[in-house]
Amino acid sequence: MYWLACELHTHTYHSDGRQTLSELAEGSAKLGFECIALTDHNTLSGIEDREKVEREWGVTIIPGMEWTTFHGHMLTLGLQEFVDWRTSEPHNIYKGISEVHQKAGLVGMAHPYRIGSPICTGCYWEYEIQNWDDIDYIEVWSGTFPSIKTDNLRAFSLWTDRLNEGCRIAATSGRDWHAQVATEEPVSVTYLGLRADKPNEMKQIAQDAVHALRHGSAVVTIGPLVTMEVESASSRFGIGDSVPAPGSDHNERFGGYWGHVKTVFSNRQGLWELPEQKFALKIIGNAGMVAERSVGAEDEVYRMNIPEGGLLWVRAELWGTVHGARALIAFTNAIYFNEGRGNE
Amino acid sequence: MLLYITGQVTPDDSRQHFAHRFNLDHPTAKIWIRFNYSPKVLEDNERAKPLIMAGIDLYSAPEQKQLLQGGWERYLPLTNLITVSVDDPEGNRGACHRHDPEQLLFLAERDSSPGLTKGRMVAGIWSVTLSLHSIVTEQCSYHLTVWASEEET
Ligand SMILES: [Zn+2]
Numbered sequence: 429m430y431w432l433a434c435e436l437h438t439h440t441y442h443s444d445g446r447q448t449l450s451e452l453a454e455g456s457a458k459l460g461f462e463c464i465a466l467t468d469h470n471t472l473s474g475i476e477d478r479e480k481v482e483r484e485w486g487v488t489i490i491p492g493m494e495w496t497t498f499h500g501h502m503l504t505l506g507l508q509e510f511v512d513w514r515t516s517e518p519h520n521i522y523k524g525i526s527e528v529h530q531k532a533g534l535v536g537m538a539h540p541y542r543i544g545s546p547i548c549t550g551c552y553w554e555y556e557i558q559n560w561d562d563i564d565y566i567e568v569w570s571g572t573f574p575s576i577k578t579d580n581l582r583a584f585s586l587w588t589d590r591l592n593e594g595c596r597i598a599a600t601s602g603r604d605w606h607a608q609v610a611t612e613e614p615v616s617v618t619y620l621g622l623r624a625d626k627p628n629e630m631k632q633i634a635q636d637a638v639h640a641l642r643h644g645s646a647v648v649t650i651g652p653l654v655t656m657e658v659e660s661a662s663s664r665f666g667i668g669d670s671v672p673a674p675g676s677d678h679n680e681r682f683g684g685y686w687g688h689v690k691t692v693f694s695n696r697q698g699l700w701e702l703p704e705q706k707f708a709l710k711i712i713g714n715a716g717m718v719a720e721r722s723v724g725a726e727d728e729v730y731r732m733n734i735p736e737g738g739l740l741w742v743r744a745e746l747w748g749t750v751h752g753a754r755a756l757i758a759f760t761n762a763i764y765f766n767e768g769r770g771n772e
Numbered sequence: 773m774l775l776y777i778t779g780q781v782t783p784d785d786s787r788q789h790f791a792h793r794f795n796l797d798h799p800t801a802k803i804w805i806r807f808n809y810s811p812k813v814l815e816d817n818e819r820a821k822p823l824i825m826a827g828i829d830l831y832s833a834p835e836q837k838q839l840l841q842g843g844w845e846r847y848l849p850l851t852n853l854i855t856v857s858v859d860d861p862e863g864n865r866g867a868c869h870r871h872d873p874e875q876l877l878f879l880a881e882r883d884s885s886p887g888l889t890k891g892r893m894v895a896g897i898w899s900v901t902l903s904l905h906s907i908v909t910e911q912c913s914y915h916l917t918v919w920a921s922e923e924e925t
């Protein structure tokens with residue numbers, strides 16, 4: 429598995445950004461991003477420079493768009509065909525979503541709790557969602573130093589609530605990056621887990637990245653890369669995977685699952701910084717906290733027990749002190765369990 | 773002149789799209805679109821305050837409301853926002869989602885304004901859609917002019 433450092437929400441001169449695609453890619457490369465999604469408001473025109481800019485900066489560009497509508501901002505990724513954003517009404521967003529899906533794209537809710545009209549029309553998500561399976565991902569962290577912002581805490585809870593209901597939905601971060609302006613605040617990265625090694629061909633990287641997000645193979649961080657695998661009696665499962673319910677050959681002595689949580693502090697070296705401290709590494713699931721331990725700033729794998737019984741999902745979280753505040757530093761997307769899903 | 777539209781809108785017109793169609797009777801080299809609206813900014817803070825307060829009340833977390841409403845001035849000034857998108861007889865030609873209240877845009881076969889897509893300038897029914905994201909001033913007037921040019925440069 430290769431974890432690809434991505435920035436999934438960006439704008440250029442083709443909408444209200446104040447940067448060219450090349451300037452955006454240059455800034456991305458300098459921050460250690462290997463891949464960006466171009467998500468200009470309501471237009472795909474900026475993608476025209478894709479290949480030239482990819483060659484210029486070595487950064488993969490995923491085509492996308494931010495549907496900047498009156499009732500919500502919705503990110504689409506991985507499709508280069510136009511789907512009309514102007515026909516969406518509060519009760520029919522499922523139509524637009526299904527057209528995006530037919531064209532092999534993904535949809536994500538952008539900054540769902542940012543204050544709406546008249547301060548920022550459509551910034552708050554007001555679309556009715558009849559079926560949460562329609563939504564591929566929620567941008568739970570928006571902007572810089574995202575984990576402490578109230579709007580993002582609400583989005584993060586929205587995601588957790590859906591997981592608790594049994595939905596399988598991914599979570600991402602996005603800077604909503606409009607200009608090359610330096611910031612002192614931590615910048616978040618969404619790492620997408622490519623199944624094999626990183627391909628050489630840019631288009632293939634973009635395709636694999638979209639595939640990874642569709643599968644929920646994603647982790648989000650303002651610093652260290654934190655990933656997880658779950659070991660059952662018979663096999664190992666990665667982020668986004670489903671662990672089958674123990675069968676009739678269920679071993680009586682099966683003592684639950686093992687979470688293998690890997691922390692990598694040597695990633696994107698020199699591009700982020702955290703004060704020296706002991707961090708809290710947690711495994712969280714539908715029943716709340718499953719396991720917790722203290723960890724140092726090391727590249728290490730920690731084996732933590734996950735008791736069986738009624739599990740729907742688990743994720744790993746890394747907590748610590750950032751700019752003087754207790755904050756979530758990194759989290760994985762969910763690993764799902766069929767055992768908690770009853771007899772379906 | 774392919775289209776000359778002038779209009780006045782009010783806050784009640786917010787969150788609507790107005791599509792303006794025109795017929796291009798023969799292929800052309802370039803289409804120009806000039807669009808402007810005014811005013812851009814709601815200067816009257818007394819009028820802005822209740823709008824901001826209502827927005828905070830509707831959209832912020834219960835425990836945040838008081839704090840945000842205490843600092844309502846940080847959301848000043850409120851602005852009108854109308855954006856332009858274009859469709860040719862065969863499909864969409866992009867949008868210009870930006871905050872400038874005056875825009876001079878063009879489309880041609882080999883070039884176009886940022887946000888719009890270059891491509892064949894075919895004859896048929898085209899349309900320019902105005903999307904009224906937000907009208908906060910009592911009145912907002914706009915002008916939309918579209919014309920063709922036989923010269924691409
Ligand atoms: Zn947005």
Ligand SMILES: [Zn+2]
Nearest residue numbers: 437439494604
């Ligand atoms: Zn955006």
